[in-house]
Amino acid sequence: MSKISWLQLAFKSLKNRKFSTSLTVFSMVLSLVLLMTVERIKRAAQDGFTQSISGVDLIVGARSGPLQIVLYSVFNIGQATQNVSIESYNEIRKLPEVEWTIPYSLGDGHKGFRVVATNQDFFKFYQFRSKEKIEFSEGGAFKDYFDVVIGADVARTLGYQIGSNVIVAHGATSGVAIQAHEDKPFHVAGIMKPTGTALDRSLYISLEAMEAIHLDWQTGSAPSEDKQIKTSQITPEMVQPKTITSFFLRTNSRIAILRLQRWINEYKEEPLLAVIPGVVLSEMWTSLSMIEKVLKAISFLVMLVGLISMLISIMTSLNERRREMAVLRALGASLKNIVGLILIETLVLTFLAIFFSCVIKIGLELLFGPWLQSNYGLYLQGNIFSSNEVFYLAIMLISSMLISLIPALRAMRSALKDGLSLKL
Amino acid sequence: MSSNTSNSIEIKNLKFSYEPNDILNISSFKVKEGEIVFLYGPSGSGKSTLLELIAGVLKNKSGELNVCGNSLTQMSLAELDHFRAENIGYIFQSFNLIPYLSVLENIVLPYLFQKKEIDQAELTDLIKNLGLTAFINRPVSQLSVGQQQRVAVARALIKKPKIILADEPTSALDYNHRENFLKILFKLCRSHKTTVLFVSHDLSIEKLFDRSVSLVQINQIKTEAVEIL
Numbered sequence: 001m002s003k004i005s006w007l008q009l010a011f012k013s014l015k016n017r018k019f020s021t022s023l024t025v026f027s028m029v030l031s032l033v034l035l036m037t038v039e040r041i042k043r044a045a046q047d048g049f050t051q052s053i054s055g056v057d058l059i060v061g062a063r064s065g066p067l068q069i070v071l072y073s074v075f076n077i078g079q080a081t082q083n084v085s086i087e088s089y090n091e092i093r094k095l096p097e098v099e100w101t102i103p104y105s106l107g108d109g110h111k112g113f114r115v116v117a118t119n120q121d122f123f124k125f126y127q128f129r130s131k132e133k134i135e136f137s138e139g140g141a142f143k144d145y146f147d148v149v150i151g152a153d154v155a156r157t158l159g160y161q162i163g164s165n166v167i168v169a170h171g172a173t174s175g176v177a178i179q180a181h182e183d184k185p186f187h188v189a190g191i192m193k194p195t196g197t198a199l200d201r202s203l204y205i206s207l208e209a210m211e212a213i214h215l216d217w218q219t220g221s222a223p224s225e226d227k228q229i230k231t232s233q234i235t236p237e238m239v240q241p242k243t244i245t246s247f248f249l250r251t252n253s254r255i256a257i258l259r260l261q262r263w264i265n266e267y268k269e270e271p272l273l274a275v276i277p278g279v280v281l282s283e284m285w286t287s288l289s290m291i292e293k294v295l296k297a298i299s300f301l302v303m304l305v306g307l308i309s310m311l312i313s314i315m316t317s318l319n320e321r322r323r324e325m326a327v328l329r330a331l332g333a334s335l336k337n338i339v340g341l342i343l344i345e346t347l348v349l350t351f352l353a354i355f356f357s358c359v360i361k362i363g364l365e366l367l368f369g370p371w372l373q374s375n376y377g378l379y380l381q382g383n384i385f386s387s388n389e390v391f392y393l394a395i396m397l398i399s400s401m402l403i404s405l406i407p408a409l410r411a412m413r414s415a416l417k418d419g420l421s422l423k424l
Numbered sequence: 425m426s427s428n429t430s431n432s433i434e435i436k437n438l439k440f441s442y443e444p445n446d447i448l449n450i451s452s453f454k455v456k457e458g459e460i461v462f463l464y465g466p467s468g469s470g471k472s473t474l475l476e477l478i479a480g481v482l483k484n485k486s487g488e489l490n491v492c493g494n495s496l497t498q499m500s501l502a503e504l505d506h507f508r509a510e511n512i513g514y515i516f517q518s519f520n521l522i523p524y525l526s527v528l529e530n531i532v533l534p535y536l537f538q539k540k541e542i543d544q545a546e547l548t549d550l551i552k553n554l555g556l557t558a559f560i561n562r563p564v565s566q567l568s569v570g571q572q573q574r575v576a577v578a579r580a581l582i583k584k585p586k587i588i589l590a591d592e593p594t595s596a597l598d599y600n601h602r603e604n605f606l607k608i609l610f611k612l613c614r615s616h617k618t619t620v621l622f623v624s625h626d627l628s629i630e631k632l633f634d635r636s637v638s639l640v641q642i643n644q645i646k647t648e649a650v651e652i653l
Binding site: 002003004005006009012013015016323324326327328329330331332333334335336337419420421 | 472473475476479481482501502505506508509510512514516519520521522523524525529532533534535536537538541542579591
């Protein structure tokens with residue numbers, strides 16, 4: 001038998017009060033998990049906002065809401081209601097103040113992932129985070145009609161490699177498609193490196209390929225076998241794109257942005273809308289950060305409730321523990337030891353709460369990470385714990401220690417008053 | 425006056441009061457080293473207060489109180505706590521044990537306050553002498569009152585204190601158990617030359633002690649409880 005330590009004593013005492021201990025730890029865990037979850041989602045949203053796209057001055061689409069254009073072009077969320085004609089695109093593309101453009105044609109999907117039709121400029125100019133360009137982990141950009149480039153998540157989730165067959169589903173960017181372009185399978189030509197943005201969850205084909213798979217779909221549904229156009233029959237003239245969904249635009253000089261935006265918004269040939277992504281994102285962010293503040297306030301209130309429940313649980317236990325304190329006093333415990341015991345017990349409670357909340361937090365991220373990615377475009381990137389989250393844990397630790405001084409000093413006072421001859 | 429080392433406890437003109445009530449005023453009381461003394465007095469006569477003073481939990485207001493050669497009057501609270509951990513074994517009337525610790529954990533609990541290592545051979549001996557070998561890993565709640573009091577004795581003796589202070593430890597036991605309990609306690613204390621100051625209102629066990637002292641006679645304060653008698 002070895003000596004018993006104060007920590008062991010505190011542990012056993014808490015274990016003896018299993019029910020109230022676990023309730024207390026539970027409420028503390030709840031508040032920490034809430035705080036950290038709100039923080040994590042905020043961080044993911046912020047990263048997504050600031051990192052998904054960079055270097056783009058304008059995003060142009062058919063006239064609808066500015067937010068809508070940004071959401072479907074950048075974040076894979078929602079769909080366009082109208083297209084942009086290729087003539088308008090070409091006219092804007094050739095304006096002297098335009099440095100480069102990236103056309104996007106959306107609408108098809110593959111096993112829940114979005115298929116984007118674009119051109120080589122996408123690989124050349126698209127930037128995310130701070131001016132990072134697209135890189136390939138295997139293969140390269142599409143060259144043939146039926147080449148497809150896939151994002152890192154697509155490759156990982158579906159287990160695709162270079163050369164894998166991909167059948168594009170018609171008109172379904174998520175879920176199960178009713179009709180598929182089974183007659184014209186694609187082959188994986190390149191796999192992109194992970195970017196931590198919506199790019200990872202998309203497949204990229206050429207604009208011409210998008211036309212090609214819809215060539216014989218003039219009625220809006222799959223052609224009967226006799227009307228199918230064979231791959232060998234396709235000529236370059238047949239697959240010239242007629243419309244696109246939207247395009248990204250970079251100007252030669254930042255001064256031109258506003259003028260160009262107004263020019264596009266007043267474009268006579270068809271109703272277009274040009275948005276400055278930074279402006280739209282910051283507006284969206286402002287409205288979201290209100291929600292974040294409310295959530296954070298609620299989380300702090302929950303933390304307060306957790307701390308108060310800890311206080312109540314320790315306070316109520318003190319009266320029934322007066323005899324125990326007298327025994328410890330008789331054995332040589334000083335008043336400082338009594339205060340210390342209560343503080344150690346609180347420390348154990350708080351560390352248990354911190355431990356379990358971290359385990360639950362990591363578990364929740366593993367469990368709901370993929371779901372957040374596919375449904376909300378939120379990527380849980382970077383360190384598992386941000387400095388803010390560590391800060392919350394520290395707040396919990398410090399405030400629980402401070403609060404436990406109340407029962408600790410009370411225990412000391414009653415131990416001093418009771419002495420050894422406490423009669424029950 | 426220099427303290428006499430052959431006396432474990434020396435009291436001179438000791439006064440103590442819980443304002444505004446005077447509790448104790450003892451002009452002289454001595455217990456020799458190794459002596460087993462019965463101090464009897466009715467409830468409310470200040471027995472427990474005297475024990476708490478000797479244990480250094482309470483501080484006396486005036487007079488001299490020397491225990492094991494230490495003048496408790498001149499010690500700070502921290503020194504008193506240390507003195508208690510080193511020199512005093514305390515046995516309560518009941519509820520001696522920490523309910524969430526096992527029997528063995530309760531016995532070695534005093535080492536929480538000392539840097540010394542446990543002497544395993546002596547621990548085993550002590551447990552055997554008190555007939556507790558079969559119970560050592562049980563939760564204390566499964567023990568009878570008599571067994572619990574024997575665990576309390578083991579805990580009080582484990583550090584080899586110079587003095588055992590016992591506050592009516594037998595009042596919850598029936599007569600046969602009382603006598604057995606005291607015989608074991610005295611045998612162990614005599615073999616370690618431990619001084620015992622045993623307070624009780626139960627005169628039926630008086631004959632088992634070396635000496636018997638009435639608190640009412642040495643205390644010049646007559647409390648209400650005493651006056652009723």
